[in-house]
Amino acid sequence: MKRSCHDEYSLKHMSSFMGSRRQRKMDDGERSLIGPPASGGDASMWFVYVLAAFSALGGLLFGYDTGVVSGAMLLLKKEMNLSALWQELLVSSTVGAAAISALIGGFLNGWLGRRICILVSSFIFSIGGVILSVAPDKVVLLVGRITVGLGIGIASMTVPVYIAEVSPPHLRGQLVTINCLFITGGQFIASVVDGAFSYLSHDGWRYMLGLSVLPAFLQFVGFIFLPESPRWLLQNGRSQEAYQVLGRIRGRQNVEEEYDAIRANIEEEEKEAGSGGLVILRILSHGPTRRALIVGCGLQMFQQLSGINTVMYYSATILQMAGVRDDKQAIWLAAATSASNFVFTLVGVWLVERVGRRRLTLGSLLGTGLSLALLAVGFLLTALNSPPITFHPVHSQNSTCTQYRSCEPCMLNPDCGFCYRENGTQVFDSSCIPVNQASTDHAAWGRCSNQTGVPSGPMWAYNYCPTSYSWIVLVGLIFYLAFFAPGMGPMPWTVNSEIYPLWARSTGNACSAGVNWIFNVLVSLTFLHVAQFLTYYGAFFLYTGLVFLGLLFVLGCLPETQGLQLEDIESLFAGQLCSCGGSSSSGNRHVHYIRVKGSNLTSDSDSSEVE
Numbered sequence: 051m052k053r054s055c056h057d058e059y060s061l062k063h064m065s066s067f068m069g070s071r072r073q074r075k076m077d078d079g080e081r082s083l084i085g086p087p088a089s090g091g092d093a094s095m096w097f098v099y100v101l102a103a104f105s106a107l108g109g110l111l112f113g114y115d116t117g118v119v120s121g122a123m124l125l126l127k128k129e130m131n132l133s134a135l136w137q138e139l140l141v142s143s144t145v146g147a148a149a150i151s152a153l154i155g156g157f158l159n160g161w162l163g164r165r166i167c168i169l170v171s172s173f174i175f176s177i178g179g180v181i182l183s184v185a186p187d188k189v190v191l192l193v194g195r196i197t198v199g200l201g202i203g204i205a206s207m208t209v210p211v212y213i214a215e216v217s218p219p220h221l222r223g224q225l226v227t228i229n230c231l232f233i234t235g236g237q238f239i240a241s242v243v244d245g246a247f248s249y250l251s252h253d254g255w256r257y258m259l260g261l262s263v264l265p266a267f268l269q270f271v272g273f274i275f276l277p278e279s280p281r282w283l284l285q286n287g288r289s290q291e292a293y294q295v296l297g298r299i300r301g302r303q304n305v306e307e308e309y310d311a312i313r314a315n316i317e318e319e320e321k322e323a324g325s326g327g328l329v330i331l332r333i334l335s336h337g338p339t340r341r342a343l344i345v346g347c348g349l350q351m352f353q354q355l356s357g358i359n360t361v362m363y364y365s366a367t368i369l370q371m372a373g374v375r376d377d378k379q380a381i382w383l384a385a386a387t388s389a390s391n392f393v394f395t396l397v398g399v400w401l402v403e404r405v406g407r408r409r410l411t412l413g414s415l416l417g418t419g420l421s422l423a424l425l426a427v428g429f430l431l432t433a434l435n436s437p438p439i440t441f442h443p444v445h446s447q448n449s450t451c452t453q454y455r456s457c458e459p460c461m462l463n464p465d466c467g468f469c470y471r472e473n474g475t476q477v478f479d480s481s482c483i484p485v486n487q488a489s490t491d492h493a494a495w496g497r498c499s500n501q502t503g504v505p506s507g508p509m510w511a512y513n514y515c516p517t518s519y520s521w522i523v524l525v526g527l528i529f530y531l532a533f534f535a536p537g538m539g540p541m542p543w544t545v546n547s548e549i550y551p552l553w554a555r556s557t558g559n560a561c562s563a564g565v566n567w568i569f570n571v572l573v574s575l576t577f578l579h580v581a582q583f584l585t586y587y588g589a590f591f592l593y594t595g596l597v598f599l600g601l602l603f604v605l606g607c608l609p610e611t612q613g614l615q616l617e618d619i620e621s622l623f624a625g626q627l628c629s630c631g632g633s634s635s636s637g638n639r640h641v642h643y644i645r646v647k648g649s650n651l652t653s654d655s656d657s658s659e660v661e
């Protein structure tokens with residue numbers, strides 16, 4: 051029989067209610083877990099912050115190594131004479147390797163533990179950094195890029211899990227979100243390093259790529275002394291060690307209640323989900339974990355489908371369209387873009403424990419969708435007002451470029467660029483010319499093949515058309531980052547670190563991180579083709595549509611996990627996937643609906659027992 055969404059809602063909350071009854075029984079002794087500790091205070095929390103900061107160096111490396119390559123490539127392609135294929139290989143090999151190692155990381159995490167995995171990833175990062183900085187040729191460079199990719203994949207799935215497992219519930223969202231702050235911080239540092247070393251045309255790339263060794267080494271040394279996750283220790287039968295580590299992290303001797311709660315849950319979970327067979331098969335055959343996996347992977351997929359990496363990558367061009375003609379200036383302005391991504395992620399760290407994961411994600415998706423629509427409208431107006439081509443030069447090298455009639459199709463063809471003169475905002479004397487294969491800064495021949503940008507001289511536009519509507523695109527870019535970075539940037543990582551029971555946590559996170567990396571490769575590899583096929587505004591309207599699909603998905607499927615014990619979150623997924631958004635909690639008050647003979651009774655977790 052088909053149940054209505056509201057029936058599901060009632061049942062689901064009934065089960066969630068049962069979960070929190072178990073929790074309430076322990077509540078008095080567990081105050082320190084739910085809210086700030088009664089005695090010992092937040093002063094004892096310093097160790098959790100140290101743990102979070104050292105683990106989040108993994109996020110910093112993830113951001114740095116994915117961000118630094120664009121600047122390094124500008125120098126590398128000249129010095130090593132790289133073809134387009136090799137450039138593509140050096141950029142996407144890292145992301146591809148990250149996808150594979152994130153998936154393998156799930157198994158390693160369960161087997162070796164979080165701490166060893168973090169040590170392994172920082173070791174791999176260090177080796178990769180050394181290989182990159184001494185690489186004599188492009189093949190060794192490729193080996194180095196694949197090596198750092200392997201490190202990124204493991205770090206991206208292990209670090210959020212580790213932070214979530216050592217944090218007390220009231221700080222968990224904030225601390226996991228700090229990992230994302232480190233990712234965007236790494237991207238920002240990379241763009242500054244790119245800017246600084248871009249003046250060093252010989253070997254500048256060695257410093258850009260090699261600098262990541264420093265944080266990797268720091269993390270490696272730090273983690274030699276830092277403890278394993280107490281939850282993993284308990285799950286693996288090392289109970290005494292788990293108890294000691296928990297005491298050390300919480301800064302007090304008496305952690306009996308929390309310890310017992312974790313142990314009881316592990317035992318309960320094992321009874322519920324069985325303990326034999328492949329974990330992924332157990333996840334898929336057990337309703338709550340299957341639904342959690344769908345939510346986790348869906349969030350990561352929609353994060354990438356909202357086009358963050360395209361927008362970041364494309365920001366330099368957007369800025370050029372908006373009137374920044376100088377290359378060096380464009381590099382620094384691209385640094386301003388990643389700085390905004392970083393600063394707005396900081397807003398997310400501040401908001402996550404105030405408004406909750408669900409509301410933050412929904413608000414962020416709505417704003418991101420509207421900003422994408424604004425970007426698309428900007429590109430549409432640009433296309434509609436694309437300057438005509440007035441001049442068709444004849445050259446011995448026959449080319450399709452010279453046959454275009456307006457700038458729009460010319461700039462959509464990666465082999466061509468737009469050469470023109472400007473009088474105020476008026477474009478004249480314009481032509482479409484093949485691009486110089488060695489450097490997209492010049493045309494292959496003709497008046498734009500030499501130094502351009504001289505006042506009153508010919509101008510060269512590659513990848514964009516001069517337009518007076520560029521300000522709309524610029525405003526769209528700023529709004530996009532302001533909305534994406536606090537919510538859709540960090541929340542998929544934060545939510546994934548919380549929604550799986552312990553036995554399924556490493557595999558669940560491995561799958562969702564793998565989905566993130568796979569869609570990252572897909573979106574970045576297809577962007578130029580999509581833009582060629584649908585034009586830029588078409589591509590951005592497509593992303594807008596995908597973001598609104600994401601909004602519906604989150605609206606229907608993402609429950610609020612704020613303030614709950616990791617062990618109690620599973621019950622949020624006890625009902626059908628369609629939650630109608632009913633499970634959001636506001637503040638520390640959790641509302642539960644129980645259907646009694648057709649009517650809804652409301653109870654909250656502060657009230658006494660309701661049978």
Ligand SMILES: O[C@H]1[C@H](O)[C@@H](O)[C@H](O)[C@@H](O)[C@H]1O
Pocket residue numbers: 230233234237353358359391538539540566570
């Ligand atoms: O959460 C991160 C962050 O938003 C980064 O800026 C982006 O490059 C990554 O792909 C994403 O996973």
